Amino acid sequence: MSEPSHPSSDWRRFIAISALLVIGLAAAPLWADRAGLRLLGEMYSLLTLALLWNLLAGYAGLLSVGQQAFVGIGGYTLFSATIFLGVSPYVAILLGIVLAALAAALFAPLLFRLEGAYFAIGSWVAAETIYLVFTMIPQLGGGAGMSLPAAVVRGIAEDRSTREFIIYWLLLAAGTGTLFGAYALLRSKVGLALTALRDNPTAAASLGIDIWRAKFWTYVGVAAAVSAVSSLIFLQKLRISPASGFSLNDWTVTIIFIVVIGGIGRLEGAIVGTAVYFLLREFLANLGPVYMIVLGTIAIITMIFARRGIWGFLEARFGWSLLPTTRLPPHEDKI
Template identity: 40%
Template sequence: MKRSPLFLALAALAVSVIVVAPLPFVVGNGTMRYMTDLFIMIAVAQLWNLLAGFGGVVSIGQHAFIGAGAYSFFGFTTLLGLHPFTAMALTVPFGALLSLPVFTILSRMRVAYFAIGSWVLAEVFLLTAGKLPGFGGGSGLSLRPQIVKAFGARTGARIENIYWLSFAILVLIVLMIILVMHSRKGYALRAMRDNENAAMALGVNPNAIKMMLFVVSGGLLSLLGALNTLQKLRVNPAGSFSLIDWTVFIIFIVVIGGMGRIIGPIIGAVLFVLLRENLANYGPVYMIVLGAAAIAMMLYEPGGLAALPARWRKRRSA
């Protein structure tokens, strides 16, 4: 009996949860921190893939919302005295509301200018963060110990709790994308990405869908920025709004793994981490290899690593 794509996707997600969730019982703190960074990276890549790969909205300024989430979390907890869990939850509506005026400005621009404009606005956010009173200026500030201890009194307990929290957020993001892409909105997304004029003729409102994607992405990216701040234990403009970490590397992950496929960012993130761990000590060579790998993949198979099995099957059958 042939299973539906939705059933297979949900089954694969369930197996992943069964395998990955219990890992803190058998691995050390270092591995858990390593895995938490990987979860955050995959989640950011999934959201960029949702925008660019599924919706055709190419933004190179998503680090603006990562940084906004980090700074809003710090402000809610340190300056306003809110409970850390409440503050983390509030980063989602904060990022979503912030994305509305950003999208209103960017939506007036064509594709290439949209991408450039998103990067420029992100740099404006970075420069603004360095001037905010109470956030440590350009050098930033560390989180207070009592904020960190809300996620675990002991270091080991805190690392475990953040591991499970980051994995839960990643699972929810992937589940949301799976359900959306197998719904009527998902078909509208694909139609809009492939041919916007034809989609409009069928009653699809591209601007409304793009705004919805941008708002959802902005809110969840802000949540991931808060989570990353818990990992790093501090905020600072260069780190929280890092173009390299949250845009350049994320685009590499999605392109090398496969745009427009849910499995793509997962494959790309694992490959990226392996390359980073093995080549980081070689300085510039590390970046050269990443760039060369991305160019080679785009030339050989634009669909990324996730598309290679189908390509090889087609060759074999031919």
């Protein structure tokens, strides 16, 4: 377990470096081209989703395989609210947040009845159900999906570059906001409850922590945040279809691999995992299916031999910890 308190000089240096990094990234429109910005934006969005999934699985013990449900809801709400209600994209994003939270709050009481591992598949069924409902609404374009009209897009900014900068900054804000928000949350009383819950549910219950409630609000809160990020992603993509909005591969498989490889139950793990994921993609993506086979194999090997992922390994080996959150690692013991 890492010490929760930093020596203050290290801490100040860490804050300074992080601030410089964020400022440098915020200035990316000055030093990166259009493709570079897009790549960075994509990294931030996957990082955010990975951080959120890590909160669910790594801390609240909710191994969801159905996060694509809330990605789809966020994306579709953006498109349909701007098109049919004529609201601005920002209002549509807020609507998406509310809808995703409502959907999560509706399914959570049912899904939480499923024991441990069965929750995973249950959350997947919930996502499939929402997906099927969306394909059945003719106004949403069925399987073909829908496009965001130019008029709506211009609501953000008139010219294309400014628009892309704004979306870039929003994604950066989502990434950094989620990272430091999750950090603050995990070091707060609620976070301690979550951590206790994940490490020892019985003890957490005896401490008077309402487990059900802690799980419920984590699930609902993460759904809302996923929906917000998704709106930004599809604001950039400008097209959505049920297959892309509710893609298990893009929004859940990839994210789970990122977190597992980087280090589950570690905030740093999501960052490391995202970096590794993009590196691997850079070199292996043209291999097609082999690329996914490699990713899956790495994830399995990680789970068997280094259960706490790359970051957990580094932490144990060198005592590194950027964002300590007083969480005990899962046991390494084998039967």
